[in-house]
Amino acid sequence: MKLINNQKIDKNDWRFRRDLEKAKFQVWLRDKGLCAKCGEIPERHETDHIIPISQGGEPFELTNLQTLCYPCHLEKTTDERKRGYYTRGKSASRTILFCRLVKG
Numbered sequence: 001m002k003l004i005n006n007q008k009i010d011k012n013d014w015r016f017r018r019d020l021e022k023a024k025f026q027v028w029l030r031d032k033g034l035c036a037k038c039g040e041i042p043e044r045h046e047t048d049h050i051i052p053i054s055q056g057g058e059p060f061e062l063t064n065l066q067t068l069c070y071p072c073h074l075e076k077t078t079d080e081r082k083r084g085y086y087t088r089g090k091s092a093s094r095t096i097l098f099c100r101l102v103k104g
Helices: 014-030 070-082 090-094
Strands: 002-004 007-009 045-049 065-069
Touching: 014 045, 014 065, 045 070, 065 070
Parallel strands: none
Antiparallel strands: 002 007, 045 065
């Protein structure tokens, strides 16, 4: 369960998933499908948080999201793990406190 707009929302709830997919699509359109790091059109793209949520990045803020190809996303995530941005285990990856869904 996550707290969004002071309401508990299950990450599998259709409203949460809809808003997440909507944000991903908007970022992909904005970036014209190009990887923000290498500039290639990826076969497989990832939507990446520029500032990780674990470091205070906004989860659905479009300015904190970018399109990356899978290799660039893997490289960035590996670097962030080395820096200690993520911890292993369910508490860091499955329990995230969202203060608000969208800035308003």
